[in-house]
Amino acid sequence: MVKLSVVGMLRRSLVHRRARSFSALIAMTVSAGVATALLTLYADLDAKLHKEFRSFGANVVITAPPSSPFRPDALARVRQAAGPDALAAEFGYAVATTDTGTPVVVSGTDFAAVKLLDSWWQVDAWPDATAANGALIGQRAAQFVGNEHAVGLTYAGHSVTLQGVGRIKTGGDEDSRIYMPLAAFTSWTGVGPSVIEVQVPGGAARVEATMARLRQELPDMQVQPVRQLVEGESKIVDRTHALMYGAVLLIALTVAVSVLATLSASVLERRRDFALMKALGGSQGQLMGMFLLEALVLALAGVAAGFVVGSAAAWAISEENFHTATLPHISVLPLVFLLNVAIAAMAALLPLRVLRGLQPAALLKGE
Amino acid sequence: MFFRLLMESFLRQRRRKMLAGVAILLGTTAVTAMLALATTIGDRIHKELAVYGANIVVYPKADLLDVKVGGVDVKPASGGAYLEESDLEKLKGIFWANNITGVSPELRLNDQARPIDSNEASFPVSVVGMWFNHAFGSLKTGTSQLHPWWRLDGRWPLAEPDSNHWEVAVSSALAKKLNLQIGSKFLMRRLASLEGGGYTAAYVTGIVSTGDQTGMDVLVPLPVAQAIAGKENAVSRVEISARTKPEDAFARVDPDSLPPKQREIWYCRPYANSIAYQIREAIPGAQAEQVRRVEQSEGNVLSRISGLMWLISAAALLAAGFAVSAAMATAILERRGEIGLMRSLGASKGAIAFLFYTESGLLAIFAGTLGYLLGSGLAAWLGARIFAGDGGSAQAVLIPVLLPVVVALALVVAIAGSTPSIRAALRMEPSAILRADA
Numbered sequence: 097m098v099k100l101s102v103v104g105m106l107r108r109s110l111v112h113r114r115a116r117s118f119s120a121l122i123a124m125t126v127s128a129g130v131a132t133a134l135l136t137l138y139a140d141l142d143a144k145l146h147k148e149f150r151s152f153g154a155n156v157v158i159t160a161p162p163s164s165p166f167r168p169d170a171l172a173r174v175r176q177a178a179g180p181d182a183l184a185a186e187f188g189y190a191v192a193t194t195d196t197g198t199p200v201v202v203s204g205t206d207f208a209a210v211k212l213l214d215s216w217w218q219v220d221a222w223p224d225a226t227a228a229n230g231a232l233i234g235q236r237a238a239q240f241v242g243n244e245h246a247v248g249l250t251y252a253g254h255s256v257t258l259q260g261v262g263r264i265k266t267g268g269d270e271d272s273r274i275y276m277p278l279a280a281f282t283s284w285t286g287v288g289p290s291v292i293e294v295q296v297p298g299g300a301a302r303v304e305a306t307m308a309r310l311r312q313e314l315p316d317m318q319v320q321p322v323r324q325l326v327e328g329e330s331k332i333v334d335r336t337h338a339l340m341y342g343a344v345l346l347i348a349l350t351v352a353v354s355v356l357a358t359l360s361a362s363v364l365e366r367r368r369d370f371a372l373m374k375a376l377g378g379s380q381g382q383l384m385g386m387f388l389l390e391a392l393v394l395a396l397a398g399v400a401a402g403f404v405v406g407s408a409a410a411w412a413i414s415e416e417n418f419h420t421a422t423l424p425h426i427s428v429l430p431l432v433f434l435l436n437v438a439i440a441a442m443a444a445l446l447p448l449r450v451l452r453g454l455q456p457a458a459l460l461k462g463e
Numbered sequence: 464m465f466f467r468l469l470m471e472s473f474l475r476q477r478r479r480k481m482l483a484g485v486a487i488l489l490g491t492t493a494v495t496a497m498l499a500l501a502t503t504i505g506d507r508i509h510k511e512l513a514v515y516g517a518n519i520v521v522y523p524k525a526d527l528l529d530v531k532v533g534g535v536d537v538k539p540a541s542g543g544a545y546l547e548e549s550d551l552e553k554l555k556g557i558f559w560a561n562n563i564t565g566v567s568p569e570l571r572l573n574d575q576a577r578p579i580d581s582n583e584a585s586f587p588v589s590v591v592g593m594w595f596n597h598a599f600g601s602l603k604t605g606t607s608q609l610h611p612w613w614r615l616d617g618r619w620p621l622a623e624p625d626s627n628h629w630e631v632a633v634s635s636a637l638a639k640k641l642n643l644q645i646g647s648k649f650l651m652r653r654l655a656s657l658e659g660g661g662y663t664a665a666y667v668t669g670i671v672s673t674g675d676q677t678g679m680d681v682l683v684p685l686p687v688a689q690a691i692a693g694k695e696n697a698v699s700r701v702e703i704s705a706r707t708k709p710e711d712a713f714a715r716v717d718p719d720s721l722p723p724k725q726r727e728i729w730y731c732r733p734y735a736n737s738i739a740y741q742i743r744e745a746i747p748g749a750q751a752e753q754v755r756r757v758e759q760s761e762g763n764v765l766s767r768i769s770g771l772m773w774l775i776s777a778a779a780l781l782a783a784g785f786a787v788s789a790a791m792a793t794a795i796l797e798r799r800g801e802i803g804l805m806r807s808l809g810a811s812k813g814a815i816a817f818l819f820y821t822e823s824g825l826l827a828i829f830a831g832t833l834g835y836l837l838g839s840g841l842a843a844w845l846g847a848r849i850f851a852g853d854g855g856s857a858q859a860v861l862i863p864v865l866l867p868v869v870v871a872l873a874l875v876v877a878i879a880g881s882t883p884s885i886r887a888a889l890r891m892e893p894s895a896i897l898r899a900d901a
Contacts, residue, residue: 123789130782134775148767151760152515189532199530216759237528267520267752272528323674324612328514335511336768338849339504340775343497346841347779350493354486354786361482361793409778417770 102389109369109390116365120394121401123355128402128436129409130351134344135428136410141340144418145333146298153214154183154293155325156307159318165288170314174292177309182296185209186289188281192274195248198240201273202249204281204289207232213295217270221262228280231258234271238263247274256284300330352439359391359443371456387444395440399433406432468818469825476798480826483877486790487830488837490783491873495838497776498869499862500846504772507850508765509706514611517567517702518758519739521546524750526699545570545697548685550746554703555600557741559733565602565704567609569593570688570697575652576681578641579664585652588637588679592688595619606682609702610673617645617669622684629687632669634680643667651681653691703742703751707735709762780872787873788880791823795884802888803896812889819885823877831873835866 110117158174160166171186178184188204207223207230223230233244241247244260258276265271282288296306303326310319373383407424414422473480523544546568554563570592577585594605596619607613620630629651633643641649650662671682689695708714714734718726730737735753742751805815839861888896 119789119792123786126782126785130778133778137771137775145764145767148764149760151763153756153760191530191532198528200528201530201532214756216755218755240528265752266756267754267758268756269529269531271752272530320674324514324516324610327612328512331514332508332511332764332768335849336508336771339500339772339845342845342849343500343772343775343779346493346496347775347782350489350779351782351786353489354783354790357482357486358786358789358793361797365797413771413774413778417767417774 102386105386106390106393110393117394120359121397123358124395124398124436124440125401125405127348127351127355127439128399128432129406130402131348131432131435132403132406132428133409133413134340134347134406135431136407136422136425137413138340138344139425139428140410140414140422141337142299142333144414144420144422145336146329147420148418149325149329149333150183150295150297151215152325152329153216154185154295155303155322155329156294156296156310157320157322158292158294158310158314159320160290161316161318162290164316165290166292166314166317170317171289171292173313174294174310177313178294178296178306182294182306183209183213184292184294185213186278187291187293188278188285188287188289189291190251190281190285190287192249192251192285194237194240195242196240200237200240200249201269202251202281202285203273203275204278204285204287205275206278207275210275213293214266216266218265219262223261223277227259227261228277229256229258230261230277232262232264232275233260234273234275235263235265236271237274241274249274251285254284256280299333300326348435352435355439356443356446359394359440360447374456384445388441391440391444392437395436396433398440399429399436402436403429403432465814465818469821472818472822473825480794483787483790483794483823484826484830487787487827487873487877488834490787490876491831491834491869492838492841493779494776494783494872495835495865495869496842496845497772497779498865499839499842501769501772501776502862503842503846504769505765506706507846508768509761511850512757512761512764513564513608513704515757515761516612516754517565517609517704518707518735518754518761519703519705519742519751520754521701521703521742521746521749521751522699524748526750543699544748545694545699546701546746546749548689548696548698550749551599551698551701553745554742557738557745558731559705559738559741562706562733562738563602563703564706565604565608565702566599567594567604567606567702568685568698568700569606569702570685570692570694570699572688572692574681574691576637576641576665576679577650577662579648579650585650586679588651588681590651590681590683590688590691592683592685592691594685609704612674614672615669616672617667620666620668620682620684620687622686628664628666629683630668631665631687632671632682633667634675634678634682635670635672636675637679637681638667638670640679643670645670651691703738705735705738706733707738707758707762708733709766710734710736710759784872784876787876791877791880792884795819795881795888799888799891799896802885803891803893806889806893807897815889816885819881820878823881824874827873827877828870831870832866834873835869838869839865 166186171184174184175182185206190202191199192202194200208225210217211222219232223232231247233241233247238244241260247258247260249256249258258274264275278289294310296303303321307319307321370383403424410422414420523546525544527543548568551566551568554560554566572590574588574590575585576588577583595607596603597605607615607619615632617632620632623630628648637643643649645667648664648666651665653661653663665681685698689697713729714732714736716729718729718740721729730740735758739751739753743749802815
């Protein structure tokens with residue numbers, strides 16, 4: 097008589113009912129795949145959303161009081177304190193008179209930094225970095241300018257002629273202003289930068305911490321959050337987070353229960369095997385171990401396949417929606433594994449309670 | 464006979480029916496809840512995004528430039544153009560009037576203030592006339608709705624044109640400068656009676672922290688500001704918050720350059736640009752612009768979040784579809800013996816298939832409807848929990864359109880899921896099935 101090993105029985109059981117094993121494997125793969133995809137997306141969600149909020153521009157404004165202007169290294173120190181992924185731009189403001197005699201706010205700034213920081217500005221052409229007198233003219237300010245290509249401005253008796261390169265349109269205060277390079281602005285008006293706008297990525301906690309560092313770094317300056325941005329961002333990210341959490345639970349539950357139903361049906365179907373083994377002298381514990389082992393093997397295979405499929409799905413969703421890739425997170429693997437094993441164990445053990453009460457003889461007779 | 468078989472099958476095999484039924488129920492619940500949330504997420508997030516303030520501003524076309532630096536407005540006092548407050552009623556008549564969720568007009572004046580009990584020199588302040596919880600159609604709107612990030616200690620001032628003092632709210636910077644508390648008074652110059660530069664007492668009902676720590680603002684009800692300026696009905700700027708569709712390439716074209724048909728399509732889409740265009744048409748002399756910082760970024764965030772919800776809904780649909788079809792397949796596979804028996808008793812393949820499909824269909828319709836109700840309830844509960852405290856959060860999420868969609872999906876998935884098993888069972892020899900089972 098051939099001695100039956102556990103491995104041999106397992107292999108026979110899986111191979112013999114190939115269709116059944118295959119459908120159970122697919123069920124486990126789907127549950128692991130869905131769990132992996134959702135958890136991976138969930139893990140990356142906050143970072144991705146915070147990135148979207150960067151398009152709102154600066155969330156911290158540092159203002160120099162009129163009595164003490166910024167020191168020359170202020171911007172560098174802000175950049176250092178805020179971290180490498182923060183954006184910062186400095187602005188100087190002065191009220192000048194145009195050639196038509198209208199007062200207008202002229203602002204000196206670094207166009208390259210502003211272009212990154214204020215992505216909502218609609219500018220038809222940005223001035224060349226090398227052009228010392230290239231200016232952007234607000235769409236309302238443009239109505240009070242004689243010749244846009246040679247804008248004559250006067251400030252405290254000094255006059256300057258700027259070359260308007262493009263118009264800007266924002267629907268905000270910027271529409272009534274003229275922007276020019278900071279170096280030319282300072283040499284014309286003698287006024288240095290008085291405002292640094294900073295965009296700190298991340299949620300309210302990170303903004304708070306950065307502001308504390310900025311206050312320490314620049315003790316005389318006013319460091320203020322743009323309150324609506326900081327509050328709004330945290331609120332929306334939190335709510336989307338909660339929504340996603342609800343969705344993850346809901347979908348995981350659906351898949352888990354369906355998989356449970358499918359798997360336990362397949363165990364129930366094997367009442368006859370159960371009865372036969374029992375009749376041949378298998379103990380309750382041995383049989384339970386056998387069923388469990390089989391379910392665990394399937395669960396494990398499901399996790400391996402599901403992780404690959406789920407990571408691919410998360411990557412596709414992320415690429416489609418956020419236009420940035422989400423790389424597979426190994427960290428979700430233990431949770432997915434635990435979830436799948438729990439489902440498999442439950443699927444194997446639940447029907448056993450039904451089976452335990454059955455008499456092998458009655459079952460084998462077909463009653 | 465057919466109905467008896469059907470009845471008996473449902474009555475006798477309750478456990479098996481339960482399994483498949485629960486799978487369908489849960490699947491449709493998840494899908495309904497996700498779809499209901501995905502369809503309402505736009506409105507909900509829009510409400511959240513309202514904290515960013517107005518997305519459309521209206522100002523007089525002939526107005527001078529704003530000359531504002533560091534919170535101080537140095538715009539010349541004379542020569543400014545104004546809109547008429549009474550014209551705001553016309554906003555209710557524009558095509559997308561129902562999408563307007565907030566209106567806040569303001570009249571900004573440069574004025575002088577000084578403390579009440581000393582002879583200190585007066586200093587410049589901005590007087591801003593505003594609406595405070597003003598009834599506008601069915602909306603209660605005004606400053607606090609358009610600036611939800613402002614914090615008010617005390618209450619908003621009331622307009623009492625007859626009394627010998629004005630009720631005002633002051634910005635925190637001004638309160639600090641004059642050491643004002645709620646209930647204290649200071650003096651404000653009356654612009655309308657310039658002879659002698661008469662001062663009137665201002666009674667502080669509230670202190671507003673706007674997040675800007677420099678502005679010397681005195682907020683008064685709009686009629687009071689109009690009285691101070693001696694310009695009845697005047698408004699210098701209107702902020703409008705409107706529900707809009709995120710901007711796409713079509714939204715950016717100039718409507719006047721489009722052929723009439725295209726222009727009509729453009730006009731009838733709730734783009735910020737279209738709404739601004741309609742406001743320009745409705746209010747004479749007005750220039751309406753989208754506030755790009757708010758509008759562009761909002762559109763961005765909105766489309767990302769709702770896109771995410773739709774994709775997750777699709778994933779839920781896929782997972783639920785798979786789960787249901789797997790459960791159906793199992794349920795049929797278990798009943799191969801029955802099929803064999805029926806065939807050996809002379810039932811045609813068509814009749815058996817019909818019986819099984821009817822069973823699946825009935826189950827799908829019943830469990831699907833139940834799942835729809837459960838899912839709608841779940842979506843309402845989740846929505847209310849997550850978006851609590853937004854006022855209209857208790858809104859029902861019973862979307863009737865979803866019912867046929869969800870039930871049809873359940874039907875299709877259940878039938879598609881049972882088909883392979885039914886076909887496989889029918890293909891086998893009845894005797895083989897019966898013997899295998901014996």
